[in-house]
Amino acid sequence: MPDKKTHQPSAKSMSWTRYWRSGFRDTCFFADKTFSVAADWRNFFSSAGKGAKIVDLATGNGAVAMIAAQVNRDLHLEASIVGVDFADIAPQELPATTEEPLQNITFIGNTDLADLPFQDAQFDLASSQFGFEYAEQSGSLSELKRVLKPGGQVRLLIHATEGAVHEASVQRLRRARSMLESGQILPLLEELAKAVNSSAKTRIPKIQKRITTKVGQVQRKFGQLPKDDLVLELCSEAQMFVNAAGKVPASEFVAKIRHLSEEVRAYTLRLHAMQSAARTSVQMQALCEAANTIGFQQSRFTAYNVEDQQVGWVFHTQVI
Ligand SMILES: C[S@@+](CC[C@H](N)C(=O)[O-])C[C@H]1O[C@@H](n2cnc3c(N)ncnc32)[C@H](O)[C@@H]1O
Incomplete structure:
Protein backbone atom coordinates (compact mmCIF):
# COMPACT_ATOMS: atom_id res chain seq x y z
CA MET A 1 0.00 0.00 0.00
CA PRO A 2 1.17 3.55 -0.70
CA ASP A 3 2.79 5.81 1.84
CA LYS A 4 0.27 8.63 2.17
CA LYS A 5 1.43 11.83 0.42
CA THR A 6 -1.47 13.97 -0.62
CA HIS A 7 -0.97 17.10 -2.67
CA GLN A 8 -3.05 20.23 -2.32
CA PRO A 9 -5.29 20.82 -5.34
CA SER A 10 -4.28 23.69 -7.65
CA ALA A 11 -6.24 25.43 -10.44
CA LYS A 12 -4.41 23.12 -12.86
CA SER A 13 -5.20 19.88 -11.04
CA MET A 14 -8.80 21.00 -10.46
CA SER A 15 -9.25 21.60 -14.19
CA TRP A 16 -8.35 17.92 -14.67
CA THR A 17 -10.48 16.76 -11.75
CA ARG A 18 -13.43 18.49 -13.40
CA TYR A 19 -12.65 16.72 -16.67
CA TRP A 20 -12.26 13.22 -15.24
CA ARG A 21 -15.22 13.50 -12.87
CA SER A 22 -17.43 14.40 -15.81
CA GLY A 23 -16.80 10.92 -17.17
CA PHE A 24 -14.35 11.21 -20.07
CA ARG A 25 -12.51 7.98 -20.62
CA ASP A 26 -9.24 9.31 -22.01
CA THR A 27 -7.75 12.23 -23.90
CA CYS A 28 -6.81 10.67 -27.24
CA PHE A 29 -9.35 12.71 -29.10
CA PHE A 30 -7.47 15.79 -30.04
CA ALA A 31 -6.76 15.10 -33.69
CA ASP A 32 -10.42 15.68 -34.56
CA LYS A 33 -10.72 11.94 -35.00
CA THR A 34 -10.31 9.13 -32.55
CA PHE A 35 -7.42 6.76 -32.75
CA SER A 36 -6.53 3.64 -30.91
CA VAL A 37 -3.19 3.01 -29.33
CA ALA A 38 -4.37 0.02 -27.34
CA ALA A 39 -2.57 -2.70 -29.33
CA ASP A 40 0.85 -1.24 -28.57
CA TRP A 41 0.00 -0.92 -24.89
CA ARG A 42 -1.13 -4.54 -24.87
CA ASN A 43 2.24 -5.59 -26.29
CA PHE A 44 4.05 -3.66 -23.60
CA PHE A 45 2.02 -5.12 -20.73
CA SER A 46 2.25 -8.63 -22.19
CA SER A 47 5.96 -8.57 -21.36
CA ALA A 48 5.11 -8.51 -17.63
CA GLY A 49 6.13 -11.55 -15.61
CA LYS A 50 3.93 -13.47 -13.15
CA GLY A 51 2.98 -11.28 -10.18
CA ALA A 52 4.36 -8.13 -11.81
CA LYS A 53 3.70 -4.74 -10.28
CA ILE A 54 2.63 -2.07 -12.76
CA VAL A 55 2.23 1.68 -12.28
CA ASP A 56 0.41 3.93 -14.74
CA LEU A 57 1.54 7.54 -14.28
CA ALA A 58 -0.86 10.47 -14.75
CA THR A 59 -3.54 7.88 -15.34
CA GLY A 60 -6.61 10.14 -15.61
CA ASN A 61 -9.63 7.84 -15.66
CA GLY A 62 -7.36 4.85 -16.15
CA ALA A 63 -7.49 4.37 -19.94
CA VAL A 64 -4.06 2.69 -19.99
CA ALA A 65 -4.31 1.08 -16.56
CA MET A 66 -7.47 -0.61 -17.90
CA ILE A 67 -5.53 -2.11 -20.79
CA ALA A 68 -2.97 -3.41 -18.30
CA ALA A 69 -5.81 -4.91 -16.26
CA GLN A 70 -7.28 -6.60 -19.34
CA VAL A 71 -3.89 -8.10 -20.28
CA ASN A 72 -3.49 -9.19 -16.68
CA ARG A 73 -6.83 -10.99 -16.80
CA ASP A 74 -6.31 -12.51 -20.27
CA LEU A 75 -2.78 -13.80 -19.54
CA HIS A 76 -3.45 -14.74 -15.88
CA LEU A 77 -0.48 -12.67 -14.78
CA GLU A 78 -1.67 -12.08 -11.22
CA ALA A 79 -0.21 -8.60 -11.57
CA SER A 80 -1.10 -5.64 -9.39
CA ILE A 81 -1.85 -2.35 -11.09
CA VAL A 82 -1.80 1.15 -9.65
CA GLY A 83 -2.76 4.38 -11.41
CA VAL A 84 -1.68 7.74 -10.01
CA ASP A 85 -2.64 11.28 -10.96
CA PHE A 86 -2.54 14.72 -9.38
CA ALA A 87 -6.23 15.23 -10.16
CA ASP A 88 -8.69 13.97 -7.56
CA ILE A 89 -9.63 10.93 -9.63
CA ALA A 90 -12.19 8.25 -8.75
CA PRO A 91 -12.84 6.22 -11.94
CA GLN A 92 -14.61 3.44 -10.06
CA GLU A 93 -17.25 5.87 -8.84
CA LEU A 94 -18.28 6.96 -12.33
CA PRO A 95 -21.67 5.75 -13.56
CA ALA A 96 -21.53 2.95 -16.12
CA THR A 97 -18.02 1.86 -15.22
CA THR A 98 -18.89 -1.63 -14.24
CA GLU A 99 -16.07 -3.15 -16.25
CA GLU A 100 -14.51 -5.77 -14.09
CA PRO A 101 -10.85 -4.93 -14.96
CA LEU A 102 -11.33 -1.39 -13.66
CA GLN A 103 -12.34 -2.75 -10.29
CA ASN A 104 -8.95 -4.46 -9.97
CA ILE A 105 -6.88 -1.29 -10.24
CA THR A 106 -5.83 0.83 -7.28
CA PHE A 107 -6.24 4.51 -8.13
CA ILE A 108 -4.45 7.18 -6.15
CA GLY A 109 -5.37 10.80 -6.86
CA ASN A 110 -3.86 14.06 -5.56
CA THR A 111 -0.42 12.65 -6.33
CA ASP A 112 2.35 14.52 -8.10
CA LEU A 113 4.68 12.41 -10.24
CA ALA A 114 7.61 14.26 -8.71
CA ASP A 115 6.63 12.97 -5.25
CA LEU A 116 5.34 9.42 -5.48
CA PRO A 117 3.85 7.74 -2.42
CA PHE A 118 5.72 4.45 -2.89
CA GLN A 119 8.72 2.80 -1.34
CA ASP A 120 11.88 2.25 -3.39
CA ALA A 121 12.11 -0.54 -5.99
CA GLN A 122 8.40 -1.49 -6.05
CA PHE A 123 7.46 -1.75 -9.71
CA ASP A 124 8.39 -3.89 -12.72
CA LEU A 125 6.66 -1.79 -15.40
CA ALA A 126 5.73 1.88 -15.67
CA SER A 127 3.50 3.42 -18.32
CA SER A 128 2.15 6.83 -19.12
CA GLN A 129 0.00 8.06 -21.96
CA PHE A 130 0.20 11.80 -22.55
CA GLY A 131 0.86 12.34 -18.84
CA PHE A 132 4.49 12.12 -17.73
CA GLU A 133 5.44 15.22 -19.74
CA TYR A 134 2.96 17.39 -17.81
CA ALA A 135 4.94 17.00 -14.61
CA GLU A 136 8.28 18.55 -13.71
CA GLN A 137 10.72 16.39 -15.67
CA SER A 138 13.77 16.04 -13.47
CA GLY A 139 11.87 15.30 -10.23
CA SER A 140 9.51 12.87 -11.99
CA LEU A 141 12.34 11.02 -13.69
CA SER A 142 14.18 10.59 -10.36
CA GLU A 143 10.99 9.36 -8.71
CA LEU A 144 10.35 6.94 -11.56
CA LYS A 145 13.86 5.54 -11.21
CA ARG A 146 13.46 5.27 -7.43
CA VAL A 147 10.20 3.30 -7.46
CA LEU A 148 11.21 0.87 -10.23
CA LYS A 149 13.05 -2.38 -9.55
CA PRO A 150 16.39 -3.05 -11.24
CA GLY A 151 15.52 -4.11 -14.80
CA GLY A 152 12.16 -2.26 -14.55
CA GLN A 153 10.78 -1.23 -17.96
CA VAL A 154 9.24 2.09 -18.95
CA ARG A 155 7.07 3.06 -21.90
CA LEU A 156 5.79 6.61 -22.20
CA LEU A 157 3.65 8.13 -24.92
CA ILE A 158 4.48 11.83 -25.02
CA HIS A 159 2.92 14.82 -26.77
CA ALA A 160 5.01 16.10 -29.68
CA THR A 161 5.20 19.68 -30.87
CA GLU A 162 5.41 18.15 -34.33
CA GLY A 163 2.25 16.41 -35.39
CA ALA A 164 -1.48 16.35 -35.72
CA GLN A 275 0.77 22.62 -25.33
CA SER A 276 3.37 23.41 -22.70
CA ALA A 277 3.88 19.67 -22.15
CA ALA A 278 4.60 18.89 -25.82
CA ARG A 279 8.21 18.00 -26.61
CA THR A 280 10.43 18.63 -29.62
CA SER A 281 12.81 15.92 -30.85
CA VAL A 282 15.68 17.87 -29.26
CA GLN A 283 13.89 17.77 -25.90
CA MET A 284 13.25 14.04 -26.33
CA GLN A 285 16.95 13.51 -26.92
CA ALA A 286 17.66 15.48 -23.73
CA LEU A 287 15.17 13.27 -21.86
CA CYS A 288 17.06 10.16 -23.02
CA GLU A 289 20.35 11.65 -21.87
CA ALA A 290 18.90 12.73 -18.51
CA ALA A 291 17.49 9.22 -17.97
CA ASN A 292 20.78 7.52 -18.84
CA THR A 293 22.59 9.81 -16.41
CA ILE A 294 20.50 8.81 -13.39
CA GLY A 295 20.50 5.03 -13.73
CA PHE A 296 18.35 4.10 -16.71
CA GLN A 297 19.85 2.50 -19.79
CA GLN A 298 19.03 2.12 -23.49
CA SER A 299 16.76 5.17 -23.36
CA ARG A 300 15.35 5.83 -26.83
CA PHE A 301 12.45 7.52 -28.58
CA THR A 302 10.68 7.33 -31.93
CA ALA A 303 7.88 9.26 -33.59
CA TYR A 304 4.55 7.60 -32.87
CA ASN A 305 2.33 7.63 -35.94
CA VAL A 306 -1.29 6.73 -36.45
CA GLU A 307 -2.53 6.57 -40.05
CA ASP A 308 0.69 8.25 -41.24
CA GLN A 309 0.24 11.19 -38.89
CA GLN A 310 2.51 11.80 -35.95
CA VAL A 311 0.46 11.86 -32.76
CA GLY A 312 3.35 11.88 -30.30
CA TRP A 313 6.65 10.33 -29.28
CA VAL A 314 7.12 6.92 -27.75
CA PHE A 315 9.90 6.73 -25.18
CA HIS A 316 11.38 3.49 -23.84
CA THR A 317 13.91 2.98 -21.12
CA GLN A 318 14.84 0.50 -18.41
CA VAL A 319 16.49 0.64 -15.03
CA ILE A 320 20.04 -0.76 -14.95
C1 LIG B 1 -3.77 14.33 -21.17
S1 LIG B 1 -4.18 13.68 -19.60
C2 LIG B 1 -3.80 11.96 -19.84
C3 LIG B 1 -4.52 11.03 -18.92
C4 LIG B 1 -4.43 9.55 -19.24
N1 LIG B 1 -3.08 9.05 -19.20
C5 LIG B 1 -5.08 9.23 -20.57
O1 LIG B 1 -4.38 8.84 -21.50
O2 LIG B 1 -6.30 9.32 -20.65
C6 LIG B 1 -2.88 14.30 -18.60
C7 LIG B 1 -2.97 13.89 -17.14
O3 LIG B 1 -1.78 14.29 -16.45
C8 LIG B 1 -2.15 14.63 -15.12
N2 LIG B 1 -1.06 15.43 -14.56
C9 LIG B 1 -0.65 16.64 -14.97
N3 LIG B 1 0.40 17.05 -14.22
C10 LIG B 1 0.64 16.07 -13.32
C11 LIG B 1 1.59 15.91 -12.26
N4 LIG B 1 2.49 16.86 -11.99
N5 LIG B 1 1.55 14.78 -11.53
C12 LIG B 1 0.62 13.82 -11.79
N6 LIG B 1 -0.29 13.92 -12.78
C13 LIG B 1 -0.29 15.02 -13.52
C14 LIG B 1 -3.47 15.37 -15.30
O4 LIG B 1 -4.20 15.41 -14.11
C15 LIG B 1 -4.13 14.52 -16.38
O5 LIG B 1 -4.92 13.52 -15.82
Missing part, protein backbone atom coordinates in the same frame (compact mmCIF):
# COMPACT_ATOMS: atom_id res chain seq x y z
CA VAL A 165 -2.58 16.24 -32.10
CA HIS A 166 -0.58 19.31 -31.18
CA GLU A 167 -1.70 21.31 -34.19
CA ALA A 168 -5.36 20.49 -33.49
CA SER A 169 -4.99 21.57 -29.88
CA VAL A 170 -3.29 24.85 -30.85
CA GLN A 171 -6.29 25.68 -33.04
CA ARG A 172 -8.78 24.62 -30.37
CA LEU A 173 -7.10 26.76 -27.74
CA ARG A 174 -7.04 29.78 -30.04
CA ARG A 175 -10.77 29.43 -30.73
CA ALA A 176 -11.67 28.80 -27.07
CA ARG A 177 -9.70 31.85 -25.93
CA SER A 178 -11.37 34.03 -28.53
CA MET A 179 -14.75 33.14 -26.95
CA LEU A 180 -13.54 34.67 -23.68
CA GLU A 181 -12.56 38.02 -25.17
CA SER A 182 -14.59 41.10 -24.41
CA GLY A 183 -17.71 41.39 -26.59
CA GLN A 184 -17.61 37.64 -27.31
CA ILE A 185 -20.12 34.95 -26.37
CA LEU A 186 -19.02 34.18 -22.83
CA PRO A 187 -18.76 37.76 -21.52
CA LEU A 188 -22.12 38.49 -23.21
CA LEU A 189 -23.68 35.53 -21.40
CA GLU A 190 -22.24 36.79 -18.13
CA GLU A 191 -23.79 40.19 -18.87
CA LEU A 192 -27.12 38.49 -19.52
CA ALA A 193 -26.87 36.64 -16.18
CA LYS A 194 -26.24 39.95 -14.41
CA ALA A 195 -29.23 41.59 -16.07
CA VAL A 196 -31.51 38.64 -15.26
CA ASN A 197 -30.39 38.80 -11.65
CA SER A 198 -30.86 42.57 -11.29
CA SER A 199 -33.69 45.06 -11.42
CA ALA A 200 -32.45 46.32 -14.84
CA LYS A 201 -34.55 43.79 -16.74
CA THR A 202 -35.12 46.23 -19.60
CA ARG A 203 -31.56 45.51 -20.74
CA ILE A 204 -32.32 41.83 -21.31
CA PRO A 205 -33.77 42.01 -24.88
CA LYS A 206 -30.82 44.10 -26.07
CA ILE A 207 -28.27 41.62 -24.69
CA GLN A 208 -30.27 38.69 -26.08
CA LYS A 209 -30.11 40.30 -29.52
CA ARG A 210 -26.37 40.87 -29.29
CA ILE A 211 -25.81 37.23 -28.31
CA THR A 212 -27.96 35.94 -31.18
CA THR A 213 -26.06 38.13 -33.65
CA LYS A 214 -22.71 36.98 -32.25
CA VAL A 215 -23.76 33.31 -32.36
CA GLY A 216 -24.71 33.69 -36.02
CA GLN A 217 -21.34 35.26 -36.85
CA VAL A 218 -19.39 32.56 -35.02
CA GLN A 219 -21.41 29.75 -36.59
CA ARG A 220 -20.77 31.16 -40.05
CA LYS A 221 -17.06 31.55 -39.33
CA PHE A 222 -16.56 28.09 -37.81
CA GLY A 223 -19.34 26.14 -39.50
CA GLN A 224 -16.93 23.63 -41.02
CA LEU A 225 -15.67 22.43 -37.60
CA PRO A 226 -16.78 19.12 -36.09
CA LYS A 227 -20.06 19.61 -34.19
CA ASP A 228 -18.46 18.67 -30.87
CA ASP A 229 -15.95 21.52 -31.06
CA LEU A 230 -16.28 23.68 -27.97
CA VAL A 231 -17.03 26.80 -30.01
CA LEU A 232 -20.06 25.27 -31.71
CA GLU A 233 -21.28 23.70 -28.47
CA LEU A 234 -20.97 27.11 -26.86
CA CYS A 235 -23.08 28.62 -29.66
CA SER A 236 -25.93 26.20 -29.10
CA GLU A 237 -25.76 26.62 -25.31
CA ALA A 238 -25.74 30.42 -25.72
CA GLN A 239 -28.86 30.25 -27.86
CA MET A 240 -30.54 28.08 -25.22
CA PHE A 241 -29.72 30.68 -22.57
CA VAL A 242 -31.11 33.45 -24.77
CA ASN A 243 -34.39 31.52 -25.04
CA ALA A 244 -34.50 30.65 -21.34
CA ALA A 245 -33.83 34.15 -19.94
CA GLY A 246 -36.76 35.21 -17.78
CA LYS A 247 -38.41 31.76 -18.05
CA VAL A 248 -36.42 29.98 -15.32
CA PRO A 249 -35.65 31.22 -11.78
CA ALA A 250 -32.89 33.86 -11.86
CA SER A 251 -30.67 32.00 -9.36
CA GLU A 252 -30.76 28.83 -11.48
CA PHE A 253 -30.05 30.80 -14.64
CA VAL A 254 -27.05 32.58 -13.08
CA ALA A 255 -25.64 29.35 -11.62
CA LYS A 256 -25.83 27.60 -15.00
CA ILE A 257 -24.01 30.41 -16.78
CA ARG A 258 -21.36 30.45 -14.05
CA HIS A 259 -20.91 26.70 -14.50
CA LEU A 260 -20.54 27.06 -18.28
CA SER A 261 -18.02 29.84 -17.82
CA GLU A 262 -15.94 27.68 -15.41
CA GLU A 263 -16.06 24.80 -17.88
CA VAL A 264 -14.67 26.92 -20.70
CA ARG A 265 -11.92 28.34 -18.48
CA ALA A 266 -10.93 24.85 -17.27
CA TYR A 267 -10.85 23.68 -20.89
CA THR A 268 -8.45 26.46 -21.88
CA LEU A 269 -6.23 25.68 -18.88
CA ARG A 270 -6.02 22.00 -19.90
CA LEU A 271 -5.25 22.83 -23.50
CA HIS A 272 -2.61 25.32 -22.43
CA ALA A 273 -1.03 22.66 -20.17
CA MET A 274 -1.05 20.21 -23.05
